[in-house]
Amino acid sequence: MPVKLGIIGYGGMARWHHKNASKIDGVDVIAAYDIDARMVKEAEENGLRGYRALNEFLADKDINTVLVATPNHVHKELAIAAMDAGKNVIVEKPVALSVAELDEMIAASEKNHVLFTVHQNRxxxxxxxxxxxxxxxxxxxxxxxxxxxxxxxxxxxxxxxxxxxxxxxxxxxxxxxxxxxxxxxxxxxxxxxxxxxxxxxxxxxxxxxxxxxxxxxxxxxxxxxxxxxxxxxxxxxxxxxxxxxxxxxxxxxxxxxxxxxxxxxxxxxxxxxxxxxxxxxxxxxxxxxxxxxxxxxxNVSWTEFYENVRDVIDGKAELIVKPSEVRYTMxxxxxxxxxxxxxxxxxxxx
CATH class of the missing domain: 3.30.360.10 (Dihydrodipicolinate Reductase; domain 2)
Known part of the structure; x- marks a missing residue:
């Protein structure tokens, strides 16, 4: 199954993800949501579907995986909203501002039976x-x-x-x-x-x-x-x-x-x-x-992170950045x- 990626928060890191994730076979960046109209316009100019409303973004059935690339304090609420919408979720680091917040996110992923990982690309x-x-x-x-x-x-x-x-x-x-x-x-x-x-x-x-x-x-x-x-x-x-x-x-x-x-x-x-x-x-x-x-x-590349996400979704690999490891770090x-x-x-x- 190809990864159809939608990005929440189309700032500097999101554009970095757009560029690098698009290099991987089986990973397509197709949409972006942002509260800033200028960022939405930029996403559209870069070939993505642009959304100003979160509910409309999450209702897009073509998106099967969501990347949360916003300021840190809203990671939890956005990730849980995406998981409740049935999307696999990647969160930029730090995943949240506390272990308690992370535990809520892990629980949401388990409840919804979706992939949940964090961009620990380093x-x-x-x-x-x-x-x-x-x-x-x-x-x-x-x-x-x-x-x-x-x-x-x-x-x-x-x-x-x-x-x-x-x-x-x-x-x-x-x-x-x-x-x-x-x-x-x-x-x-x-x-x-x-x-x-x-x-x-x-x-x-x-x-x-x-x-x-x-x-x-x-x-x-x-x-x-x-x-x-x-x-x-x-x-x-x-x-x-x-x-x-x-x-x-x-x-x-x-x-x-x-x-x-x-x-x-x-x-x-x-x-x-x-x-x-x-x-x-x-x-x-x-x-x-x-x-x-x-x-x-x-011989190593940051793009291996996206390759792993793709292969996990296809059932061909074990997740490298596991929520339990992220919890340890937090x-x-x-x-x-x-x-x-x-x-x-x-x-x-x-």
Whole structure:
């Protein structure tokens, strides 16, 4: 069955979806609904059926799947309305503003027997997949810490994203992606969450945050996002007991792996003089005790998300972005907000 996609909210992300979903065989974007007449006109100019009334949009029998791409605070009500109309539903991230809202959405999908998923497209990011492959292939040994960060220098957030009542802020905007990436690759569960949020330039929402996730395996993951960082650290920094990795950018054009070779354990300890004084522990390893490896190669595309939705609807595949996984991510985000409010680490409950 072809996916006949209708979009609710024809803004910037919706146009991105229109362009990318249309690349996939078996996925046709056919309609859009928006409360703004200008957006409806633009949708029509781009070849779509335009709707100003939600009930008329949902009554369109040609639409079998709906994408909700609106400000965050109305995701729940629009998604449930679409599911009650018998449509499969994709929601932009964050899926909702709380686990309680998400639970209502999951219940609606189960009641109406429709597909429900979330556009966690950064599971298909090139930099993430390269980092994950290096970890899973054992190139770093047993990994004990992962740092994931996105730094920008623009500072000011625009439009509804700058307002708390609309679900703005960086923890919802970027944090939901970066947290999902880490949770998606870890077999061990998060045991506790510690977070600090700041409003550096944008007074109503967080525009910088740092979240520390402690896993049952002993691994820690640090996730950091800031809109007013005039210098940037690597996108990824990962350490294991046999190696370390850094990736500097989203395309992974810059980065490398340093790993220990078989000579590493045979290197004699030697005291060296440094500007901070003599040291043995922090003396550099000899060059012949380490190997410098190129980052592994991956073949990945954001369009795989739509391919999966199409194949699930056809009964040919298992859903990749599952509501239960989205719920896990949202529960960690809720714990991060609570940690910031209390100043304490929050223990996760399952």
């Amino acid at each position: 599971r298909w990011d090139r930099d993430y997949r390269i980092m994950r492959k290096a970890v899973e292939d054992g190139l770093l040994g047993d990994v004990y810490t992962i740092e994931s960060r996105v730094h920008g220098c623009g500072g000011t957030m625009y439009g509804w994203r700058a307002y708390k009542k609309y679900g703005g802020g960086m923890l919802y905007d970027w944090g939901v992606h970066l947290i999902d990436q880490i949770l998606y690759m870890m077999p061990s569960k998060v045991e506790s969450v510690y977070a600090r949020l700041f409003s550096i330039v944008n007074p109503d929402v967080d525009d910088y945050f740092k979240v520390l996730l402690n896993f049952g395996s002993g691994l820690t993951a640090q996730i950091e996002v800031g809109t007013m960082c005039l210098e940037s650290l690597p996108r990824w920094f990962v350490c294991g007991n046999r190696g370390a990795l850094h990736i500097d950018d989203f395309e992974a054009k810059s980065g490398s792996i340093t790993s220990l070779n078989k000579l590493a354990d045979e290197v004699p300890a030697e005291v060296i003089d440094t500007p901070s004084g003599p040291t043995r522990l922090f003396a550099p390893r000899p060059e012949d005790a380490t190997d410098h490896l190129e980052l592994p190669e991956v 529960s960690v985000i809720e714990a991060a907000f609570k940690s910031h409010e209390t100043g304490q680490a929050v223990k996760m409950k399952y």
